[in-house]
Amino acid sequence: MRVHVDSSKCQGHNRCYALAPELFDVDDLGNAFELNDGVVPAALEDKARLAVANCPEFAITIED
Amino acid sequence: MTDTVYGPVTDWATDFDHGAPEYNANIHEIWDNLKASGCPIAHTERYGGVWLPLTHDLVKEIAYDPSRFSSLTPVVQQLKPSQVRELDPDALGAPIGPVPPISSDPPFHADARRILLPAFSPKQIDPWRKEVEEICNKLIDDMGDADIIDAAVQYTQHIPVLVVAQMVGLPLSDADRFRGWVDMVLGGIGAERNEERMAQFEAMDAYLTKHIEDHIENPRDDLTTYLLNSEIYGEKLSPRHVFGTILLLIIAGIDTTWSGIGSSLWHLASNSVDRRRLVENPEKIPTAVEEFLRAYAPVTMARMVTDDMEFHGVHMKKEDRVLLPFPAANRDEKQFANPAVVDIEREENRHAAFGLGIHRCIGSNLARLEMNVAIEVFLKRFPDFELDNSEQVTWSTGQVRGPRNLPFRINVRA
Numbered sequence: 001m002r003v004h005v006d007s008s009k010c011q012g013h014n015r016c017y018a019l020a021p022e023l024f025d026v027d028d029l030g031n032a033f034e035l036n037d038g039v040v041p042a043a044l045e046d047k048a049r050l051a052v053a054n055c056p057e058f059a060i061t062i063e064d
Numbered sequence: 065m066t067d068t069v070y071g072p073v074t075d076w077a078t079d080f081d082h083g084a085p086e087y088n089a090n091i092h093e094i095w096d097n098l099k100a101s102g103c104p105i106a107h108t109e110r111y112g113g114v115w116l117p118l119t120h121d122l123v124k125e126i127a128y129d130p131s132r133f134s135s136l137t138p139v140v141q142q143l144k145p146s147q148v149r150e151l152d153p154d155a156l157g158a159p160i161g162p163v164p165p166i167s168s169d170p171p172f173h174a175d176a177r178r179i180l181l182p183a184f185s186p187k188q189i190d191p192w193r194k195e196v197e198e199i200c201n202k203l204i205d206d207m208g209d210a211d212i213i214d215a216a217v218q219y220t221q222h223i224p225v226l227v228v229a230q231m232v233g234l235p236l237s238d239a240d241r242f243r244g245w246v247d248m249v250l251g252g253i254g255a256e257r258n259e260e261r262m263a264q265f266e267a268m269d270a271y272l273t274k275h276i277e278d279h280i281e282n283p284r285d286d287l288t289t290y291l292l293n294s295e296i297y298g299e300k301l302s303p304r305h306v307f308g309t310i311l312l313l314i315i316a317g318i319d320t321t322w323s324g325i326g327s328s329l330w331h332l333a334s335n336s337v338d339r340r341r342l343v344e345n346p347e348k349i350p351t352a353v354e355e356f357l358r359a360y361a362p363v364t365m366a367r368m369v370t371d372d373m374e375f376h377g378v379h380m381k382k383e384d385r386v387l388l389p390f391p392a393a394n395r396d397e398k399q400f401a402n403p404a405v406v407d408i409e410r411e412e413n414r415h416a417a418f419g420l421g422i423h424r425c426i427g428s429n430l431a432r433l434e435m436n437v438a439i440e441v442f443l444k445r446f447p448d449f450e451l452d453n454s455e456q457v458t459w460s461t462g463q464v465r466g467p468r469n470l471p472f473r474i475n476v477r478a
Contacts (some may be wrong), residue, residue, distance in 0.1 A: 011424040014186050015414075018350070018432075029178065030185040030429070053412040054354075056420060 002038040002063045003048050007031060009059035016051035016060055023048055032059075069110040070256075077101060080108045080116060082140065082364070082387060083254030088459045092404075095392050105378050111253075112144045113384045114366075120396035120416070122376065123388050126367060127421040130169050132375075133367035133386060135423060136161045139463060140366045140385045141253040156304055163312040164305055166423060173422060179294045179301075180309070180426055183231075183287060189429040192227060196434055199226050200441035209477070212452050215333075215442075215470040220326040221319075223438050227430065228317035232310055233286030234275060241271070246319045250462045272307055287313065313427075320362050321431045323466020324417075325438045327360035328353065330467050331406060332443070333451045338408050343447045346440060352408035353435050358415035359406045361391035364463040365419060390416045391465065448476035 003023055005016065012030035016023070022044055024032050040048045040062075052060045073081050076094050081087060087094065095118055098106050106116040117123055126133045136145055136158045148155050161167025165176035182188065203219050213219075225239045234242070245268050248261070255261055279288040291306045301309075332339040342349055365388040369380045380386070394415045395403040418425035425431065451457065455471035 011421060012181070012185075012428075013418060013424055014429060017186060026186055028185060029181040050411060054414050056414045056416050056418070056424075058414075 001040040001042075001045050001048060003034050003040055003051070004038050004061050004063070005032045005034050006059045006061070007033070009057045011057050011059075013056050015054040015056070019054060020044065020047040020051045024051065038063075069108075070254075077103045077106050078108070079110070080106050080114075081110050081254065082114070082116070083111075083462055085459070085461050088461060088465045091391070091465060092395070095389075095395070105376065107378070111140050111142055111385065112147075113381065114140055115378065115380065115384060115386045116389065117376075117386065118389065118392045118396075120393040120399040123390065123393040123416065124420050126386055127365075127388055127419065127423070130173075130422065132370055132373065134158055134169050134370050135167055135173070135365075135367060136169070137368045137385055138163070138166050138365055139250065139253060140387060142255075142257060144383050144385075145368065146383060154304070156308065160305065161308075163308040163315075165309075165426075166312055166316065167308070170422070175296055176305070176309075177422075177426065179291070179296065183290070184426050184429060186429045189433055192430065193433060193437060195230075196223065196227060196437040197441060199223055200438050201445070204441065204445045211474055212455075213472050213474060214455075215329050215472050216322075216326050216467050217469065219442065220329065220438065220467075220470070221322045223325060223434055224321040224431075225318045227434065228314060231287050231317075232313055233279065233284050233288045234314070242314050242318060246315055249315050250319060250464050251460060253462045268311075269307075272310060276303070276306060276310070316425075317427055317430070319460065319464050319466065320425075320427075321434050323362035323460060323464055324357065324360070324431060324435050326467040326470060327362065327465075328356040328435060328439055329442060329472075330451075330457065330470055331356060331360065332439075333449055333470070333472055335406075336450070338406075339443070339448075341408065342439070343443050346443065348409065349436055349440055349443075351411065353432065353439065354413045354415065355406060355408050355410045356435070357417035358394045358400070358410070358413055360466075361394050361415065361417035362464050362466050363417070363419075363425070364389045364391060364465070365423070366463065387463070388419075390419060393420075445478055446472075446474050446476070447478050449474050 010032050016032050017026045025035055026032050073079050104119055108114050156162050159169040159172040165173050168176050207213050229236050248264050283289045294301050367386045369384040371382050373380055397403050418428040449472045452471040452473040457467055458469040460466050460468050
């Protein structure tokens with residue numbers, strides 16, 4: 001599984017960073033980006049889905 | 065000037081008044097009735113003409129469309145922007161607006177916003193946790209051992225103002241004055257523009273102007289000095305821009321979070337099962353806070369229609385205002401399962417309490433920190449409390465909704 005933050009949609013709500021800091025980080029402006037090229041370890045797949053389901057801007061996608 | 069409509073509401077679909085006390089007091093019933101009657105966009109002739117869309121889809125579409133829906137008037141008050149300009153020719157017009165960046169449109173908006181964003185990023189805000197904890201504990205210490213407290217008057221209203229005043233470099237001893245401004249600017253939107261109201265605005269302007277002048281002479285390590293030193297397009301921010309942004313930080317940073325904390329504590333005082341669950345499992349507080357933000361989102365924003373147009377079957381006129389009720393979007397059954405049920409363990413929660421699109425609340429990280437800490441500390445110190453029914457819970461008026469009186473009976477202290 002891989003996650004991706006669409007930087008044109010992200011508005012810096014920081015829900016992904018709060019829920020899954022192992023998978024996402026934020027820059028100095030508070031905009032999110034995926035860590036480790038978006039690769040999601042098997043143990044963190046539920047967290048990745050949670051991050052997707054909590055993004056108000058629908059900015060995060062999962063590729064299996 | 066168009067005639068201004070005052071007096072009691074006759075029909076919430078065609079004559080609503082978002083500044084009337086009964087609007088916030090009965091807000092969920094009003095929205096449910098409007099939606100049940102097949103009215104996705106309500107209208108009023110009050111305030112010079114305002115629309116009220118109620119679904120998540122409509123709110124999102126408007127928030128994502130700044131060219132047709134300008135942010136020039138984030139608060140819908142009695143005067144339209146053209147009427148304000150007649151009275152004050154120096155008022156900042158589009159795309160900057162009177163209180164940038166919340167009142168700004170693209171492309172200026174992003175450049176003004178970028179100046180502020182670093183100060184409010186999660187990594188800059190997290191270190192405030194200890195300070196907020198101390199503020200909350202001190203407020204509870206000050207309550208002594210009274211059995212009956214007003215959690216809004218003695219607790220929630222003080223927390224955000226003390227943080228924002230420190231960030232902006234304003235004296236904490238003037239906190240009452242800043243709350244008075246909030247009440248005047250946001251609570252008094254339905255009021256007539258009479259001499260008394262104008263004198264209050266002038267006093268606020270004079271105070272803030274003095275504050276800024278003092279920072280020009282005596283620079284400090286705070287947001288006021290930071291703004292005075294900031295540049296946009298190679299030039300220092302104009303004095304009107306700095307003034308507007310400071311006013312914005314004070315107004316927007318105070319009663320929004322005060323309302324969010326208050327509604328959360330009101331819920332916990334009215335729902336003993338949820339209160340016990342969080343007392344026993346404080347690690348569940350962050351998820352519960354998101355649900356409180358969804359179910360009791362304090363803030364409704366507004367836009368101004370930039371040109372005459374048809375929009376989903378209604379004819380909008382240039383300069384009409386459109387309310388953006390994010391709290392109504394948060395109760396849309398197309399977006400949320402069982403939206404009327406407050407489920408503090410709801411895990412999938414893409415609520416829009418902090419807005420959608422380019423104007424996402426810049427203080428959202430600070431607001432979340434204050435809400436989490438305020439609830440944590442309150443539950444730790446008062447593991448058992450309930451509403452004291454001998455006194456009334458009262459709600460704010462205007463576009464920020466939250467309890468202004470919260471009479472609680474404290475049953476257990478820790």
